[in-house]
Amino acid sequence: MAQAEALDGDFVLTFRIECPGWWLEPGGDHRAEKLFSIQAEVWGGDLLVVTLETYSDAWLTMDTRDREQPEVYAANAPRLAAALEGISALLGGAPTPGDENRYAAPSATGFKDLRNEGPAYVDAWGTFEGLDRASLLNARIPRSEDEYESYTEHPVRYFTIQREGRTLGFIWASADDAAAGYVPRTAAGEDAFDVGAAWLLRLREAYSQGLSPLAALSWVAQNPPHPGNGQVVEDTPRDAPSLDALEELSGRY
Known part of the structure; x- marks a missing residue:
């Protein structure tokens, strides 16, 4: 001033x-x-x-x-x-x-209370936020076509990524197709996206080795990026009924 x-x-x-x-x-x-x-x-x-x-x-x-x-x-x-x-x-x-x-x-x-007329879009989260978060992540890493698919309609398995006790996001792999990726925890702010870039690049390394998504998930958990980008919490991956369910978890909590 x-x-x-x-x-x-x-x-x-x-x-x-x-x-x-x-x-x-x-x-x-x-x-x-x-x-x-x-x-x-x-x-x-x-x-x-x-x-x-x-x-x-x-x-x-x-x-x-x-x-x-x-x-x-x-x-x-x-x-x-x-x-x-x-x-x-x-x-x-x-x-x-x-x-x-x-x-x-x-x-x-x-x-305002919109319970009678509804918001402008039904399921605004599902319509917009997944794309918005993907754009923020992709802006942090070089473009490449040599990587796993970023979306699946099948159940997924995932690990929680934490740093200093705070959850930043989740790395995941499809149980039934060629998809794998990282989901940032929105409540963690920019840190969730910054560390996510390192985990996505690690997944690209697994892809270059010809690993299946589930094998890549295990490989990345055993070969994490620099400790400053967080660590895997679980010894074994957790199950989610869908990628949509995991994204909602990461978006809300």
Whole structure:
């Protein structure tokens, strides 16, 4: 702020903070490394614009797969409303809700109840987030056609990747076809995607050796990348009924 005040002429000062936090549900509390982002813009020293963004569906009456979640909403929505009230009191004005999107309809106190009309898309998570997360992962590694398929409709087996006791994601392999990959845990934030690049490159090494997906899963667990990219937790892989189920697990918790 002191540097901004020393500037002459027209200018915009912008700073952005990513905020971790906890969201609640009957089964316990869950930490997300990027629960909110706060961005502040100072225009010429005379106008201040503060934007609050959230990356959780805990404040919604329905989750992003169009399933009602009254207990989750009851535990979390009042917390968001209280935060918005406190921000309004601090800044001296009521919040202006953002535009409706594929997930929800913002309001001055949180989000509107869409249980009667439904969100813009049914199963927004399944429609958009898998592709979005794949794009973020693929941007971190060189392009290649010499790798396993990235999707399967068959059951999968997987290992949990943790670093310093925190789950970052899961490496997986199809039980019945030529697919294998890595699923980032969304709540772990950018770390989940950064370490995922190293695990995907390890899977490419297994592919170059001609290993089947399940054999590759075992090989990668025994030959992990640098310890800074996390470690396999289990001695034997776990089973998931589908890749979709594993992605939902990694996306929600």
